[in-house]
């Protein structure tokens with residue numbers, strides 16, 4: 001009767017969600033498997049000259065990693081420090097407006113970050129060390145993008161610290177810096193790391209902002225002031241005209257991104273679970 | 280050895296915003312004596328303790344009024360809360376050791392207060408001995424403090440308060456989260472501290488108050504605001520309470 | 535306070551300023567660059583000469599269509615999936631964890647991958663071509679986890695006591711879900727929908743090769759059309775001297791997102807006062 005139909009309908013919509021993921025994975029693997037089998041290590045060893053049938057992605061893989069790692073190195077400590085500061089040091093009235101600022105930052109479209117990078121950041125770096133559009137520009141914009149969510153994750157982790165410890169610390173007149181270093185941060189580190197790993201995944205997968213400020217020259221990242229091209233930017237740039245093996249190579253880089261994302265997610269879960277285990 | 284100071288409260292009020300948790304609290308804890316603070320839940324006993332070592336400063340909107348003196352010198356005029364809290368130690372109802380090793384639970388506060396590294400181990404050992412924990416834990420000082428039993432954790436918290444060499448101890452229901460055996464051990468420990476520290480202890484266990492305390496203060500809730508009803512010697516309060524509230528409260532629980 | 539703590543307080547304030555500065559700079563720079571172009575005509579005219587003249591009216595229409603398609607897929611599927619999670623599967627069961635895994639992976643998937651999938655599956659395999667339909671559906675895949683998780687949260691917040699009362703009255707499962715559960719969770723579900731709209735409006739990479747670049751006013755969902763976010767990218771990167779108009783479009787887009795933010799706050803406040811940060 002009605003209940004049976006409803007049940008089927010709900011089941012169907014749940015299956016649809018699962019099918020989307022399954023579809024993505026199957027499609028990416030299905031389209032690229034023969035190509036990957038045929039190319040093998042060439043995909044890493046060669047240069048990227050798609051017109052000549054050379055599809056070496058190593059430089060762009062390195063570019064993606066370089067941009068994301070530097071962004072993480074800039075943003076993660078800042079996010080943790082600011083979250084701790086807002087909770088334990090800042091005057092109480094500042095908390096709400098500051099969190100509102102970070103919510104605003106999280107909601108700004110990545111293409112707007114990219115536009116800002118293009119209008120302000122790239123000319124600024126260019127005045128310092130040309131050409132401006134560079135690894136550094138990409139990492140700075142990305143750092144700004146992942147900072148708010150990393151901060152909110154850290155804040156949530158800090159909220160889980162038992163207040164008893166803080167009372168004990170206050171009654172013993174311990175400095176808050178000392179409490180933070182010896183008690184609070186060691187205890188919350190796994191949860192924070194779990195959240196930060198997710199943000200690293202987001203930085204690796206970001207397309208638009210990086211595309212707009214990195215310069216998009218396919219080359220090994222040497223200096224932070226030189227342009228780089230990331231895998232994501234490459235897909236966005238070349239998909240519109242790629243054909244044949246070139247297109248399949250772009251799908252292969254999409255598959256790689258997907259696999260790395262899943263690996264990072266698994267890592268994040270492990271870290272998060274460890275935290276729950278000992279709490 | 281130096282005599283511990285006398286703690287005196289004169290017309291102390293603690294309020295959370297508009298709401299007064301306790302008002303007009305006045306009593307005196309003599310040097311080296313144990314004062315038990317008894318009364319129904321919510322009458323502001325914990326708030327009063329927090330007012331003494333200025334933990335109330337850390338709660339937004341919470342204010343303390345009145346004069347609290349140690350040997351006649353008002354606490355309000357102490358330069359900073361840190362030195363005050365070093366002189367006035369506190370132990371809470373729930374054992375709350377830090378998630379560090381047993382040893383570091385004692386060495387970390389010492390380090391924070393600038394005690395030189397070479398003295399720390401010695402003082403930690405002293406503190407553990409004085410709470411009777413040394414024999415039990417000396418061969419596993421590196422283990423996490425959270426692996427200790429509840430009673431051991433509470434004694435570790437006492438040691439952590441003592442390691443900073445306070446002169447006054449504030450104990451907020453230190454036995455109420457413990458089983459009878461552990462509770463007896465902590466009670467024995469408190470008894471052994473008599474004379475060396477001036478102790479103000481909140482307890483709901485009237486039998487314990489009668490065993491331990493030199494003086495007893497009875498609190499009550501009146502018009503949604505805590506107040507002190509009566510202070511007196513242990514025997515006087517338990518057998519010849521002047522105030523009807525005291526007599527009813529003691530009769531209700533001593534039976 | 536201890537000296538170390540005072541130092542930390544000062545350092546933190548400096549850090550906050552260091553973070554707030556680029557954000558303020560971003561808002562100011564984009565306003566500065568774009569406000570000369572902003573006018574009623576900019577909102578009401580279609581773009582001409584690859585966007586160098588005219589306005590953004592047709593792009594707003596395309597964006598609206600993409601959003602409509604996206605919601606038409608994401609809301610029913612998302613609500614169904616959320617109901618399945620909160621009503622049909624036992625908590626902690628393998629099916630629940632499996633579906634949770636799917637949602638977490640989808641939420642972490644880079645948007646460009648949704649773009650690739652939308653292109654290959656929707657535009658090519660299903661033959662939708664570069665169209666608002668392809669773009670909207672691809673976008674709906676991307677916002678699905680957000681939609682499902684927020685709807686699920688809203689459904690789980692409905693007190694279990696209501697269900698027992700309904701069961702005691704002999705109400706069927708269908709009746710319980712359609713008459714009591716969904717209506718009482720409606721404000722929370724609406725928050726999820728609005729959050730999804732915000733995410734969809736902000737997205738660019740998914741649309742690049744699903745909905746296309748065409749500036750024309752679309753006649754139907756099968757037409758190609760350019761979203762506002764794609765326009766910002768294209769004007770800034772591919773059109774010489776397009777930065778002003780890119781910035782003006784960004785101002786419009788940000789205004790829309792702020793409006794959405796205000797709506798969410800308005801919805802959250804009366805239903806669970808103080809609950810959300």
Ligand SMILES: Nc1ncnc2c1ncn2[C@@H]1O[C@H](COP(=O)(O)OP(=O)(O)OP(=O)(O)O)[C@@H](O)[C@H]1O
Pocket residue numbers: 295299300319320321322323324325326327338
């Ligand atoms: N942080 C706080 N903010 C606002 N009001 C508080 C706060 N802490 C305590 N109160 C209020 O102050 C009053 C006294 O609380 P307090 O904890 O001091 O009582 P107590 O005598 O210690 O009770 P118990 O025996 O249960 O521990 C209560 O009415 C309580 O609601």
Ligand SMILES: [Mg+2]
Pocket residue numbers: 324325326451
């Ligand atoms: Mg209390």
